[in-house]
Protein backbone atom coordinates (compact mmCIF):
# COMPACT_ATOMS: atom_id res chain seq x y z
CA UNK A 1 0.00 0.00 0.00
CA UNK A 2 1.33 3.47 -0.85
CA UNK A 3 1.62 5.66 2.20
CA UNK A 4 -0.66 8.70 2.30
CA UNK A 5 1.27 11.96 2.34
CA UNK A 6 -0.54 13.92 5.05
CA UNK A 7 1.89 16.72 5.84
CA UNK A 8 4.62 18.81 4.24
CA UNK A 9 7.15 16.74 6.19
CA UNK A 10 5.74 13.60 4.52
CA UNK A 11 6.25 15.30 1.17
CA UNK A 12 9.83 16.11 2.07
CA UNK A 13 10.51 12.44 2.87
CA UNK A 14 8.90 11.35 -0.41
CA UNK A 15 10.87 13.97 -2.35
CA UNK A 16 14.10 12.89 -0.71
CA UNK A 17 13.48 9.28 -1.74
CA UNK A 18 13.03 10.36 -5.37
CA UNK A 19 15.67 13.04 -5.84
CA UNK A 20 19.32 12.60 -6.75
CA UNK A 21 20.96 13.03 -3.30
CA UNK A 22 23.06 16.02 -4.48
CA UNK A 23 19.90 17.74 -5.73
CA UNK A 24 18.05 17.00 -2.48
CA UNK A 25 20.97 18.55 -0.59
CA UNK A 26 20.89 21.63 -2.85
CA UNK A 27 17.17 22.14 -2.24
CA UNK A 28 17.18 21.35 1.50
CA UNK A 29 20.48 22.86 2.50
CA UNK A 30 21.63 26.22 3.73
CA UNK A 31 24.73 28.27 4.34
CA UNK A 32 27.46 27.53 6.88
CA UNK A 33 26.33 25.54 9.91
CA UNK A 34 22.67 25.96 8.88
CA UNK A 35 21.97 27.84 12.11
CA UNK A 36 19.47 30.03 10.26
CA UNK A 37 17.83 27.11 8.41
CA UNK A 38 17.08 25.47 11.77
CA UNK A 39 16.16 28.74 13.49
CA UNK A 40 13.42 29.58 10.97
CA UNK A 41 11.38 26.48 11.79
CA UNK A 42 12.27 26.37 15.50
CA UNK A 43 11.06 29.95 16.02
CA UNK A 44 7.56 29.03 14.89
CA UNK A 45 7.52 26.12 17.35
CA UNK A 46 8.40 28.53 20.18
CA UNK A 47 5.36 30.70 19.46
CA UNK A 48 2.03 29.59 20.90
CA UNK A 49 -1.46 30.46 19.73
CA UNK A 50 -4.03 31.56 22.28
CA UNK A 51 -7.50 30.92 20.85
CA UNK A 52 -10.70 32.78 21.63
CA UNK A 53 -13.85 30.78 22.36
CA UNK A 54 -17.61 31.03 21.78
CA UNK A 55 -17.31 33.64 19.07
CA UNK A 56 -19.81 32.15 16.62
CA UNK A 57 -17.39 33.09 13.86
CA UNK A 58 -18.51 30.56 11.22
CA UNK A 59 -16.26 29.38 8.40
CA UNK A 60 -13.32 31.80 8.18
CA UNK A 61 -12.48 33.95 5.16
CA UNK A 62 -8.87 33.41 4.20
CA UNK A 63 -8.59 35.21 0.84
CA UNK A 64 -6.44 38.35 0.56
CA UNK A 65 -5.57 40.90 -2.13
CA UNK A 66 -1.93 41.85 -2.47
CA UNK A 67 -0.74 44.67 -4.75
CA UNK A 68 -3.90 44.23 -6.78
CA UNK A 69 -3.54 40.45 -7.09
CA UNK A 70 -6.36 38.42 -5.51
CA UNK A 71 -5.36 35.19 -3.75
CA UNK A 72 -7.57 32.44 -2.33
CA UNK A 73 -5.19 32.13 0.65
CA UNK A 74 -2.45 34.30 2.16
CA UNK A 75 0.33 31.98 0.93
CA UNK A 76 2.49 32.73 -2.11
CA UNK A 77 5.01 30.48 -3.79
CA UNK A 78 8.46 31.90 -3.02
CA UNK A 79 10.94 32.14 -5.90
CA UNK A 80 13.09 29.02 -6.06
CA UNK A 81 15.57 28.06 -8.75
CA UNK A 82 15.94 24.95 -10.89
CA UNK A 83 12.49 23.29 -10.77
CA UNK A 84 13.42 20.94 -13.62
CA UNK A 85 15.82 19.21 -11.20
CA UNK A 86 12.68 18.16 -9.31
CA UNK A 87 10.35 17.37 -12.22
CA UNK A 88 10.76 17.34 -16.03
CA UNK A 89 7.98 19.92 -16.45
CA UNK A 90 9.69 22.15 -13.91
CA UNK A 91 8.24 25.63 -13.40
CA UNK A 92 5.38 24.87 -15.83
CA UNK A 93 4.04 22.22 -13.44
CA UNK A 94 4.41 24.56 -10.48
CA UNK A 95 2.56 27.36 -12.28
CA UNK A 96 -0.37 25.11 -13.22
CA UNK A 97 -0.76 24.04 -9.60
CA UNK A 98 -0.57 27.67 -8.50
CA UNK A 99 -3.30 28.61 -10.98
CA UNK A 100 -5.53 25.86 -9.57
CA UNK A 101 -4.85 27.05 -6.01
CA UNK A 102 -5.58 30.66 -7.02
CA UNK A 103 -2.46 32.00 -5.44
CA UNK A 104 0.70 33.73 -6.72
CA UNK A 105 3.89 32.19 -8.06
CA UNK A 106 7.04 34.29 -7.87
CA UNK A 107 9.02 32.99 -10.84
CA UNK A 108 12.73 32.85 -10.09
CA UNK A 109 15.14 34.60 -12.40
CA UNK A 110 17.01 31.28 -12.13
CA UNK A 111 14.05 29.27 -13.45
CA UNK A 112 14.83 26.38 -15.79
CA UNK A 113 11.82 27.31 -17.97
CA UNK A 114 11.61 30.76 -19.60
CA UNK A 115 9.12 33.10 -17.94
CA UNK A 116 7.24 33.37 -21.26
CA UNK A 117 6.83 29.56 -21.35
CA UNK A 118 5.74 29.44 -17.68
CA UNK A 119 3.04 32.04 -18.43
CA UNK A 120 1.91 30.19 -21.57
CA UNK A 121 1.68 26.87 -19.69
CA UNK A 122 -0.62 28.28 -16.99
CA UNK A 123 -2.74 31.08 -18.47
CA UNK A 124 -4.77 31.49 -15.27
CA UNK A 125 -1.78 31.84 -12.97
CA UNK A 126 -0.84 35.13 -11.33
CA UNK A 127 2.92 35.45 -11.77
CA UNK A 128 5.35 37.84 -10.16
CA UNK A 129 8.99 37.88 -11.29
CA UNK A 130 12.04 37.68 -9.04
CA UNK A 131 15.12 39.60 -10.11
CA UNK A 132 18.74 39.67 -9.03
CA UNK A 133 19.88 43.06 -10.35
CA UNK A 134 22.67 42.38 -12.83
CA UNK A 135 25.47 44.98 -12.95
CA UNK A 136 24.92 45.23 -16.72
CA UNK A 137 21.82 47.39 -16.44
CA UNK A 138 20.96 47.00 -20.12
CA UNK A 139 20.75 43.23 -19.52
CA UNK A 140 18.74 43.81 -16.34
CA UNK A 141 16.34 45.99 -18.31
CA UNK A 142 15.96 43.31 -21.00
CA UNK A 143 15.00 40.79 -18.29
CA UNK A 144 12.50 43.23 -16.75
CA UNK A 145 10.91 43.82 -20.16
CA UNK A 146 10.57 40.06 -20.67
CA UNK A 147 8.82 39.72 -17.31
CA UNK A 148 6.48 42.61 -18.13
CA UNK A 149 5.69 41.19 -21.58
CA UNK A 150 5.00 37.75 -20.08
CA UNK A 151 2.34 39.38 -17.89
CA UNK A 152 4.07 39.34 -14.50
CA UNK A 153 2.21 41.62 -12.10
CA UNK A 154 5.08 42.62 -9.77
CA UNK A 155 8.86 42.66 -9.64
CA UNK A 156 10.42 41.01 -6.59
CA UNK A 157 13.97 42.30 -6.22
CA UNK A 158 16.16 40.05 -4.08
CA UNK A 159 18.62 42.14 -2.09
CA UNK A 160 20.15 39.61 0.32
CA UNK A 161 22.66 38.31 -2.20
CA UNK A 162 25.61 40.65 -2.74
CA UNK A 163 27.52 37.36 -2.96
CA UNK A 164 26.35 33.79 -3.27
CA UNK A 165 25.88 31.94 0.03
CA UNK A 166 28.43 29.21 0.81
CA UNK A 167 26.64 25.89 1.10
CA UNK A 168 29.07 23.30 2.37
CA UNK A 169 26.99 20.34 1.27
CA UNK A 170 27.02 21.59 -2.35
CA UNK A 171 30.82 21.87 -2.09
CA UNK A 172 31.08 18.29 -0.80
CA UNK A 173 28.77 17.07 -3.56
CA UNK A 174 30.57 19.08 -6.23
CA UNK A 175 27.18 20.57 -7.18
CA UNK A 176 27.97 23.81 -8.95
CA UNK A 177 26.13 23.62 -12.25
CA UNK A 178 22.97 22.38 -13.91
CA UNK A 179 23.05 19.08 -15.79
CA UNK A 180 23.49 19.04 -19.56
CA UNK A 181 20.48 20.44 -21.40
CA UNK A 182 19.16 22.46 -18.43
CA UNK A 183 19.68 26.21 -18.26
CA UNK A 184 18.55 29.37 -16.52
CA UNK A 185 16.26 30.32 -19.38
CA UNK A 186 15.64 33.87 -18.17
CA UNK A 187 19.33 34.62 -18.51
CA UNK A 188 19.53 34.24 -22.25
CA UNK A 189 20.65 37.25 -24.18
CA UNK A 190 17.96 39.01 -26.15
CA UNK A 191 14.30 39.82 -25.70
CA UNK A 192 12.95 36.37 -24.90
CA UNK A 193 11.65 35.87 -28.41
CA UNK A 194 13.99 32.93 -28.44
CA UNK A 195 14.54 30.72 -31.42
CA UNK A 196 12.75 33.24 -33.65
CA UNK A 197 14.27 31.58 -36.71
CA UNK A 198 13.28 28.09 -35.53
CA UNK A 199 16.79 26.68 -35.74
CA UNK A 200 16.71 25.47 -32.14
CA UNK A 201 19.43 27.91 -31.09
CA UNK A 202 18.00 30.14 -28.38
CA UNK A 203 21.10 32.20 -27.81
CA UNK A 204 23.74 32.16 -25.10
CA UNK A 205 22.89 32.00 -21.38
CA UNK A 206 24.73 34.45 -19.14
CA UNK A 207 25.87 33.40 -15.67
CA UNK A 208 24.01 35.04 -12.77
CA UNK A 209 26.17 37.76 -11.25
CA UNK A 210 25.74 38.44 -7.55
CA UNK A 211 27.42 41.77 -7.09
CA UNK A 212 28.35 43.61 -3.89
CA UNK A 213 28.21 46.84 -5.92
CA UNK A 214 24.38 46.80 -6.09
CA UNK A 215 22.94 49.68 -4.04
CA UNK A 216 19.83 51.79 -3.42
CA UNK A 217 20.70 53.62 -6.64
CA UNK A 218 19.79 50.46 -8.54
CA UNK A 219 16.42 50.36 -6.79
CA UNK A 220 15.88 53.95 -7.99
CA UNK A 221 16.87 52.94 -11.51
CA UNK A 222 14.41 50.05 -11.43
CA UNK A 223 11.70 52.33 -10.04
CA UNK A 224 12.16 54.57 -13.09
CA UNK A 225 12.49 51.59 -15.46
CA UNK A 226 9.17 49.88 -14.78
CA UNK A 227 5.62 50.63 -13.71
CA UNK A 228 5.40 47.23 -12.00
CA UNK A 229 5.16 47.37 -8.20
CA UNK A 230 8.56 46.62 -6.66
CA UNK A 231 8.76 44.19 -3.75
CA UNK A 232 12.10 44.21 -1.89
CA UNK A 233 12.98 40.65 -0.84
CA UNK A 234 15.56 39.89 1.82
CA UNK A 235 15.11 42.82 4.17
CA UNK A 236 15.85 41.93 7.81
CA UNK A 237 17.02 45.21 9.39
CA UNK A 238 14.39 47.77 10.44
CA UNK A 239 16.64 50.63 9.25
CA UNK A 240 16.60 49.11 5.75
CA UNK A 241 12.81 48.81 5.93
CA UNK A 242 12.58 52.57 6.53
CA UNK A 243 15.08 53.30 3.73
CA UNK A 244 13.09 51.09 1.37
CA UNK A 245 10.02 53.27 1.93
CA UNK A 246 12.08 56.35 0.96
CA UNK A 247 12.96 54.57 -2.28
CA UNK A 248 9.36 54.00 -3.27
CA UNK A 249 8.98 50.25 -2.91
CA UNK A 250 5.45 48.86 -2.95
CA UNK A 251 6.01 46.03 -0.45
CA UNK A 252 8.67 44.59 1.82
CA UNK A 253 9.48 40.91 1.98
CA UNK A 254 11.23 39.80 5.18
CA UNK A 255 13.47 36.88 4.28
CA UNK A 256 16.82 35.37 5.15
CA UNK A 257 16.69 33.35 1.92
CA UNK A 258 15.67 30.24 3.83
CA UNK A 259 19.07 30.31 5.61
CA UNK A 260 20.98 29.99 2.33
CA UNK A 261 22.84 33.29 2.32
CA UNK A 262 24.29 34.75 5.55
CA UNK A 263 24.25 32.08 8.25
CA UNK A 264 23.16 33.11 11.77
CA UNK A 265 20.67 35.74 10.59
CA UNK A 266 17.84 35.33 13.15
CA UNK A 267 14.59 33.56 12.32
CA UNK A 268 12.39 35.69 10.10
CA UNK A 269 9.31 35.38 12.30
CA UNK A 270 11.34 36.84 15.18
CA UNK A 271 12.44 39.78 12.98
CA UNK A 272 8.97 40.43 11.61
CA UNK A 273 7.44 42.56 14.42
CA UNK A 274 10.26 45.14 14.27
CA UNK A 275 9.96 45.45 10.49
CA UNK A 276 6.18 45.76 10.74
CA UNK A 277 6.63 48.53 13.32
CA UNK A 278 9.20 50.33 11.14
CA UNK A 279 6.88 50.19 8.12
CA UNK A 280 3.93 51.43 10.15
CA UNK A 281 1.32 50.14 7.69
CA UNK A 282 2.74 52.18 4.76
CA UNK A 283 3.12 49.08 2.54
CA UNK A 284 2.32 45.36 2.89
CA UNK A 285 4.95 43.19 4.60
CA UNK A 286 5.53 39.61 3.43
CA UNK A 287 7.63 36.98 5.17
CA UNK A 288 9.09 33.57 4.38
CA UNK A 289 11.34 31.03 6.07
CA UNK A 290 10.38 27.82 7.83
CA UNK A 291 6.64 27.93 7.19
CA UNK A 292 5.48 24.31 7.17
CA UNK A 293 2.01 24.43 8.79
CA UNK A 294 -1.18 26.45 8.67
CA UNK A 295 -0.51 27.48 12.27
CA UNK A 296 2.81 29.04 11.11
CA UNK A 297 0.89 31.10 8.54
CA UNK A 298 -1.57 32.23 11.21
CA UNK A 299 1.25 33.25 13.59
CA UNK A 300 3.03 35.30 10.89
CA UNK A 301 -0.18 37.10 9.95
CA UNK A 302 -1.02 37.75 13.60
CA UNK A 303 2.42 39.37 13.96
CA UNK A 304 1.65 41.75 11.11
CA UNK A 305 2.48 40.02 7.81
CA UNK A 306 -0.02 40.58 5.00
CA UNK A 307 0.88 37.18 3.54
CA UNK A 308 3.63 34.56 3.70
CA UNK A 309 5.59 32.60 1.12
CA UNK A 310 6.82 29.02 1.05
CA UNK A 311 9.94 27.83 -0.75
CA UNK A 312 11.02 24.26 0.00
CA UNK A 313 7.48 22.87 0.59
CA UNK A 314 6.68 23.56 -3.07
CA UNK A 315 9.88 21.82 -4.20
CA UNK A 316 8.95 18.79 -2.10
CA UNK A 317 5.51 18.70 -3.72
CA UNK A 318 7.06 19.01 -7.17
CA UNK A 319 9.66 16.30 -6.61
CA UNK A 320 7.20 13.91 -4.96
CA UNK A 321 4.34 14.28 -7.44
CA UNK A 322 4.89 16.94 -10.12
CA UNK A 323 1.96 19.32 -10.68
CA UNK A 324 -0.35 17.16 -8.49
CA UNK A 325 2.21 17.17 -5.70
CA UNK A 326 2.45 20.97 -5.68
CA UNK A 327 -1.34 21.22 -5.87
CA UNK A 328 -1.64 18.92 -2.87
CA UNK A 329 0.93 20.86 -0.82
CA UNK A 330 -0.91 24.13 -1.50
CA UNK A 331 -4.28 22.54 -0.76
CA UNK A 332 -2.97 21.15 2.54
CA UNK A 333 -1.71 24.58 3.57
CA UNK A 334 -5.04 26.16 2.60
CA UNK A 335 -6.99 23.62 4.66
CA UNK A 336 -4.64 23.99 7.60
CA UNK A 337 -4.91 27.79 7.60
CA UNK A 338 -8.70 27.61 7.52
CA UNK A 339 -8.75 24.96 10.25
CA UNK A 340 -6.35 26.92 12.50
CA UNK A 341 -8.43 30.08 12.12
CA UNK A 342 -11.59 28.17 12.96
CA UNK A 343 -9.94 26.79 16.10
CA UNK A 344 -8.78 30.32 16.99
CA UNK A 345 -12.42 31.42 16.85
CA UNK A 346 -11.83 33.92 14.04
CA UNK A 347 -14.09 34.85 11.11
CA UNK A 348 -11.33 36.18 8.85
CA UNK A 349 -7.57 36.52 8.44
CA UNK A 350 -8.24 40.25 8.91
CA UNK A 351 -9.09 39.53 12.57
CA UNK A 352 -5.61 38.21 13.36
CA UNK A 353 -3.74 40.36 15.87
CA UNK A 354 -0.57 40.05 18.00
CA UNK A 355 -2.56 39.21 21.15
CA UNK A 356 -3.21 35.74 19.74
CA UNK A 357 0.49 34.87 19.87
CA UNK A 358 2.40 34.02 23.04
CA UNK A 359 6.11 33.25 23.31
CA UNK A 360 6.37 29.84 25.02
Ligand SMILES: Cc1cc2nc3c(=O)[nH]c(=O)nc-3n(C[C@H](O)[C@H](O)[C@H](O)COP(=O)(O)O)c2cc1C
Nearest residue numbers: 027078079080081108158257258289290310311312
Ligand atom coordinates in the same frame (compact mmCIF):
# COMPACT_ATOMS: atom_id res chain seq x y z
C1 LIG B 1 16.28 25.53 -3.68
C2 LIG B 1 16.04 26.99 -3.41
C3 LIG B 1 16.28 27.90 -4.43
C4 LIG B 1 16.04 29.26 -4.18
N1 LIG B 1 16.19 30.13 -5.21
C5 LIG B 1 15.91 31.43 -5.01
C6 LIG B 1 15.98 32.34 -6.10
O1 LIG B 1 16.27 31.98 -7.23
N2 LIG B 1 15.70 33.63 -5.82
C7 LIG B 1 15.36 34.08 -4.58
O2 LIG B 1 15.12 35.26 -4.37
N3 LIG B 1 15.28 33.22 -3.55
C8 LIG B 1 15.52 31.92 -3.74
N4 LIG B 1 15.39 31.05 -2.71
C9 LIG B 1 14.91 31.53 -1.40
C10 LIG B 1 13.37 31.41 -1.33
O3 LIG B 1 12.77 32.38 -2.15
C11 LIG B 1 12.83 31.62 0.08
O4 LIG B 1 13.34 32.83 0.60
C12 LIG B 1 13.14 30.48 1.04
O5 LIG B 1 13.10 29.23 0.39
C13 LIG B 1 12.11 30.48 2.18
O6 LIG B 1 12.36 29.50 3.10
P1 LIG B 1 11.62 28.06 3.12
O7 LIG B 1 12.29 27.26 2.04
O8 LIG B 1 11.91 27.59 4.48
O9 LIG B 1 10.15 28.30 2.86
C14 LIG B 1 15.62 29.70 -2.91
C15 LIG B 1 15.39 28.76 -1.90
C16 LIG B 1 15.59 27.42 -2.14
C17 LIG B 1 15.31 26.44 -1.03
Ligand SMILES: CC(C)CC(=O)C(=O)O
Nearest residue numbers: 080081082110208257260
Ligand atom coordinates in the same frame (compact mmCIF):
# COMPACT_ATOMS: atom_id res chain seq x y z
C1 LIG C 1 20.76 29.85 -8.61
C2 LIG C 1 20.71 30.55 -7.28
C3 LIG C 1 20.99 31.98 -7.54
C4 LIG C 1 19.37 30.37 -6.66
C5 LIG C 1 19.28 30.74 -5.22
O1 LIG C 1 19.00 31.86 -4.88
C6 LIG C 1 19.48 29.74 -4.20
O2 LIG C 1 19.92 28.62 -4.52
O3 LIG C 1 19.23 30.05 -3.03
